[in-house]
Amino acid sequence: MNYFHFVAAKLDGVKTYMRMRRVPNHLQVKVIKWFDYLWLTQKCSDEERAVSCLPDKLKAEIAINVHLDTLKRVEIFQNTEAGFLCELVLRLRPVLFSPGDYICRKGEVGKEMYIVNRGRLQVVADNGRTVLATLKAGSYFGEISILNMGTA
Numbered sequence: 001m002n003y004f005h006f007v008a009a010k011l012d013g014v015k016t017y018m019r020m021r022r023v024p025n026h027l028q029v030k031v032i033k034w035f036d037y038l039w040l041t042q043k044c045s046d047e048e049r050a051v052s053c054l055p056d057k058l059k060a061e062i063a064i065n066v067h068l069d070t071l072k073r074v075e076i077f078q079n080t081e082a083g084f085l086c087e088l089v090l091r092l093r094p095v096l097f098s099p100g101d102y103i104c105r106k107g108e109v110g111k112e113m114y115i116v117n118r119g120r121l122q123v124v125a126d127n128g129r130t131v132l133a134t135l136k137a138g139s140y141f142g143e144i145s146i147l148n149m150g151t152a
Helices: 003-020 025-040 042-051 056-073 082-091 143-148
Strands: 121-124 131-135
Touching: 003 025, 056 082
Parallel strands: none
Antiparallel strands: 121 131
16 A cells, blocks of 8 residues: 555545544544645655664764754854754654644743744734744744753
């Protein structure tokens, strides 16, 4: 079974479940959009799955090679020594969000720092519509939560 058939079968099952459980239409649309987005970004998940079978040392070397440039693009890390950046790379965890998802909301206590690797994020006002800023590759947020973790 190839990836397309796998995703299509999963989507059919989820659609059936949502119909049987009378999930509201707006939520069904959101789920279907997620599957569309998953299909479009499937290449990334295939790449991560491909290296998952490697020994930890090799995975670490690949991660450093692949993600070090991303960290070097981040302004607050530009004058940081390479050893620290390599340690930081090994702690990175990829997170995939679908269009329309909120990553965090005003007033929430942050515990993570996020670095945009691919795509765009919009910072919106309290009304959820007014776009205050657009973040793209190399942008970051949440660094204050990381700095405050030692004191909290």
